[in-house]
Each structure stands twice: as structure tokens, then as C-alpha cells.
Amino acid sequence: MARVLVCCGVGGTGKTTTSAALGVAQARAGHRVVVLTIDPARRLADALGLDRLDNEPRPVALPEAATGSLSAMMLDRKGTWDAVIRSRASADTAQRLLANPYYRALSTRLSGSHEFMAVEKLHDLVHSGAFDVVVLDTPPTQHVVDFFRAPQRVRGLLDRSLLASLLDPARVRGAAARGAFAVIRRLAGRGVMDDLRSFFELFAELSAGFRERSAAIEALLSSPETAYLLVAHADAPERNDLLGFLDELRQRGMTFAGFLVNRVQLQPAGDWPDPAALLAASSDPAWPAMVQALLALPEQANERARRHQQRIRALVDQAGGAPAWLVPEVAEGARSLDALWALSEHLPPTEAAIR
Ligand SMILES: Nc1ncnc2c1ncn2[C@@H]1O[C@H](COP(=O)(O)OP(=O)(O)OP(=O)(O)O)[C@@H](O)[C@H]1O
Ligand SMILES: [Mg+2]
16 A cells, blocks of 8 residues: 655645655655645646646656656546546436536535545545655645644535535424524525435435545545655644644644654855955946945845744744654746756655655
């Protein structure tokens, strides 16, 4: 079974970028790797050769120095839902479900459905036998723990048919609630209620399959073969969120592999220009002031580097000495294969390094 590396983190910290670079690092070390990205920025998708959402891993052309292979894909939430329905319902039910307006809204808009489908696809990739390592990027969430809770929430919604109450007034408890549901039914209109009823009737056929699969996915997510990395921004390594995340992992018996601290200002090279030589470079009266400003730049960078080191130490301490990989900030964003290659040199190259 493939080893799974999940990159979690709050929105915008660099989960998608570091997932791709982590994939490159593992491929360089000889593994057959697939990176499952979620909504990559356009230029990053281009760098990975992902020009369409087709839910299939596509090989990435890496330099020859890489002894393994890298494939990448972007999660197509709707496509994954459809594939799951097709694989588990009879042809007739699948066809009717796919055409159901309520199903269409559910598969594209329901909050948490991104996470739900990401773990569904993860399960397929792990069991395909085509890869040694699967790197999973995660959707942007406000809180890191949302990633763990969302799939269960969506399954619960489907399973318990909460909305069945809407369809059957006799099952609604309390006169006030019955009144409220009556209003919803009136506002929603007959057609919508029929779609909803038909959705739940069709879905009932799939419930047992979903329950079974959900148990397999839960087992995969908490297997020792699955390790979680927390991507933190060097300027603000969200410490409060970190505690919630670690707590959740511990409660679920999951493996915390460490931090990927992104956009770190590494110490600038020690060879600073000689101020006297710089001053002699021009006789322009404005030049000395310019030199002063230029010379302040390395100092500012140094100051930021020191701040980052302090924060990273505090973060690691708080997590009881967990490992941290420092991913430098690269100029012009990390949007080319060259940039990902450069970042990969700072990431754990082997699965063993992550254990
Ligand atoms: N090490 C880096 N150096 C420079 N730019 C970076 C680096 N890492 C990420 N970026 C830039 O930061 C932005 C956010 O990165 P990314 O999309 O990977 O974050 P994310 O956590 O996946 O965001 P979201 O939560 O929205 O999915 C992008 O523009 C990316 O190019
Ligand atoms: Mg992202």
C-alpha cells in the first residue's frame, strides 16, 4: 500500500505549493509519487503540466536527475462525486441521480464536499498500486481540523437523511417546527420537493456502500502509513490552530510528521558589499543616501531571518520537539518546475525521513 503524506494548514500558507515540492523531493529520491492538488494557482498548474480537470494523474516531466517519477492531478470535485455514484449505484439509479438538481447542487456547492471527495480520491490512488507515495494537498479551510471533520459531516448528512423530515411532516416533532417546515415546503415549491424526495430515495440504495467505504477511509486516514504535515507560514505560524490540530491528531491516533515552515527568510550570504567600494561607484550627489538604503536591505533580511528562527523554535517547542523543515521564500512565487525543484531540496527526500 502506498504511503500517504497529507499537507494540512490554514488558508494561503502554501499547502498546494509545498505539496508539489514535497512530491518532487520524493520523486528525486526514487519513489513513484502522485500529488493530488486542490485548486492550484494557474501558473503552478501549468508548471505541473495540468491543463485540465480530468481527475487522472498526469506524468510531470522532471529533470533526469530524478530517479523516481512524479504524477500530478487536480481534484475535480464534481467528477469524483459522479465517479463514486457510477461505481456504486445501478446504471439506472446513477443516471437519475446524476440528473437530479439537488444532487448537482450537493456535489458542487455543499461545504465539506471538497474534503469528502479528496479522501475518496485518495483512497483510490492508494489502492491503485501505481504509486509508492501519495501526497495530498488539502482544501483551504479556516481551521486546520476542518479537514478531518468535513468528510464525516457530509457522510452524516447523506446517511441520516436529515432532510427526510422536510418530506414527511408527520416525522417533524413540535408544532413550531412543523410550521417552519411547511413554510420551507411552500417557498421551495413542489418541483424542488419532488427532486429532494427522489434524491433521498435513490440515495438510500447507496447508503450501505457509503458506510462501508467510509470505514475504509477512516482506517486509511488513521493508518500508521499516513503521516500529517502542518504547513505554517514563517511570518505567522498559527500557534493556536496548531494546538487544535495536534489535539485532533492525538485523539484520532494519527501520526504527526512535523512542520513544513514555508516562506522562511534564510540568513543572507555573509559576503556583504564593501561600503567604501559602493560609495566610490558614483559621484551622483544622491548616491550616498542610496548606498545607505541599499546597505540596510541585508540588515532587514537578517532581522526577518532572526524573527523566523525565534518563531520556529517556539513552534517546535510547543509541539514537543517535532521536526521542522524550513522552506525558503523564493523570488516571484513558486510557480515553475525549477522553483519547485529548488524548494524540494529543503524537504524530506525519503519516507524514512518522515517517520
Ligand atoms: N516558498 C514560497 N516562496 C514564494 N512564494 C510562495 C511560496 N510558497 C507559496 N508561495 C505563494 O503563495 C501563494 C499561496 O500559496 P499556495 O497556493 O500554495 O497556498 P495554499 O495554502 O495552497 O492556499 P489555499 O489555502 O488558498 O489553498 C501562491 O501565490 C504561491 O505562489
Ligand atoms: Mg491550495
